[in-house]
Amino acid sequence: MLVLPIFAQEADTIRSKYWPTGVRLGTDIFAIGRGFADVSLNGWEVNADVDLYRYYLAVDYGSWARALQSDTGNYSNNGNYWRAGVDVNFLLKDPDRNMFFIGARFGHSTFSEQLDVVTIDPVWGTQQGTYTNTNVNARWLELTSGLRVKMWKMIWMGYTIRYKFGLSHDATQAMEPHDVPGYGRTDKEAYWGFNYVVLVRIPFKNEKSVSLKK
Amino acid sequence: MAFEPLTYLYSPMKTVKGAGWFVFFLIIAISCVDTPDCFQLNNNLVQVAFKILGGASDQVPVIGIDAPGTDSVFYQYQKVSTVQLPLNPFENETTFNFHTFYNDNQMVLGYTYKIQFVSEECGERYIFSDLSIKSYDYDSVRFVGKTLTQPPSTNIEIYRCPRTNFTGVSFKKMSGTAKVQDTVLINAITPNFTAGITYPPGYYRSVDLPLNPNTATTSFTFEFGDGTTKVLTVGYTRSNWTKYQQFCGNKTLIYRLSISEQDFGPDKVKLALKGSTTQPADSIQDPPITNLEIFK
Incomplete structure (x- = not known):
């Protein structure tokens, strides 16, 4: 009977330790910037994460469309994607909640694409064709790392580096996808990605009662 | 999970900042060298090796190898032990007619292919797979592999009886x-x-x-x-x-x-x-x- 209060106190500590203190909502300004710099790309991405002690549940949702032109054809695609996963913060004692993290994501994309092409083969001649993939589902995994730095009051900035791999999709037999929204080009086993995000942190009510110390 | 905090990282934020810039430029560098190589994008070459029963490599005096659908004649008047023949990217099978000094033979190959846009610089490519031999009239044929590689490796070995005269x-x-x-x-x-x-x-x-x-x-x-x-x-x-x-x-x-x-x-x-x-x-x-x- 004497040890019960101690157990209750430990349970409260654990609960408060893993209780989320706030949610960060933001957008990828790198994706928006690329849209201005590269007329063939039009895309946006929004990001959110919520802290559970040193672990952050992270979710991204975005969209991109590409229109590319070669000497022999025109390619275009558009689609939406989401990623979900966990980041582990290694700057646990930082009073400003600055964050250096390593994490993992599962990514999913639904997209359509079309290729209009005139193939000129030196042996077999010339043939014109239109190939489409409609509502293709693609999945992949990511290893992530990056920083989040508090800039001013509720404003945070940071970047995420993504190592994307394990892409699979259910595209048709006729055309192999060129570019998967959220993933990138498909002709490599693995692909690098980069986000530069601006976030607004909305604290929860009980934030002051939660200790940042271990 | 038992991650220990990396204390050396967060005391001087300069370190974090420096590391951040380093990684940022590393990514930019990687993205710059990520342009595709436009040379030999297609894997449309099937490699055929000529052999004599017993395993010795054959030297075939070829008059020409032709195929319906093209005016091209491959390996005209050459002595060859292997040939690399282009598959037709507009059909699911290609027939090759082998004309040599000794005899004429035919082989029909089946396969699947997909088209893929590569880049604005390179255009499109064709990805061939699942090679098969549909028919042939040689003494003996060994199917080595259905995968078409770039550069090509032997997919088919054609064997003939030894000529002793x-x-x-x-x-x-x-x-x-x-x-x-x-x-x-x-x-x-x-x-x-x-x-x-x-x-x-x-x-x-x-x-x-x-x-x-x-x-x-x-x-x-x-x-x-x-x-x-x-x-x-x-x-x-x-x-x-x-x-x-x-x-x-x-x-x-x-x-x-x-x-x-x-x-x-x-x-x-x-x-x-x-x-x-x-x-x-x-x-x-x-x-x-x-x-x-x-x-x-």
Whole structure:
């Protein structure tokens, strides 16, 4: 009977330790910037994460469309994607909640694409064709790392580096996808990605009662 | 999970900032070198190796390899042991007709393909897979692999029965005291039996001539481009050869070649020597070796 209060106190500590203190909502300004710099790309991405002690549940949702032109054809695609996963913060004692993290994501994309092409083969001649993939589902995994730095009051900035791999999709037999929204080009086993995000942190009510110390 | 905080990282934020810039520029550098190589994007070449039963590599004197759907003729007048043939990217099968000095054969290959846009610089590429042999009329064919690679690796091995009656004849000339290769214009070479082989008019450095396995001698009439006609008669010894009887039937082994008659002139036709030895190369081998030298 004497040890019960101690157990209750430990349970409260654990609960408060893993209780989320706030949610960060933001957008990828790198994706928006690329849209201005590269007329063939039009895309946006929004990001959110919520802290559970040193672990952050992270979710991204975005969209991109590409229109590319070669000497022999025109390619275009558009689609939406989401990623979900966990980041582990290694700057646990930082009073400003600055964050250096390593994490993992599962990514999913639904997209359509079309290729209009005139193939000129030196042996077999010339043939014109239109190939489409409609509502293709693609999945992949990511290893992530990056920083989040508090800039001013509720404003945070940071970047995420993504190592994307394990892409699979259910595209048709006729055309192999060129570019998967959220993933990138498909002709490599693995692909690098980069986000530069601006976030607004909305604290929860009980934030002051939660200790940042271990 | 038992991650320990990295204390050295967060005390001086300079370290974090520096590391951040380093990684940022690293990513930019990686993205810059991420442009595709436009050279040989397609994996549309199927590689065929020619072999002799028993495993030895064959040297096939190809007149040409053609395919319906294209005017191209591949490996025209070449002696080859392997060929790399382009698959038709607009069909799911390609028929190749192999025309050689010995015979004509056909092989039909099936496959699947996908198109993929590569980049604005490179355009599109075709990705071929699931190669199969739909039909062939060779003695024996071994399917090595259905995967088409870039650069190509052997997908198909074509085997034939050993030919035991072809003698190699090389044209030579003297340059000072040295014996050198010669090239002669030949309109026709006609053996004195039905061999089923024609030698199209053209320039030759060497020819493989069929010996009649049913007689002890074989004569050849050479019609040269300068209008002269010469006759060569080759004598030999024969014996039965049953090594691949199950697949190839009875074969006649030919050896101890000799020059029975010739009207090229004194010392104009000689038995060749085995390499740098003084031994005459007087037995038939497959692929043929040079048994006879003609000094035109």
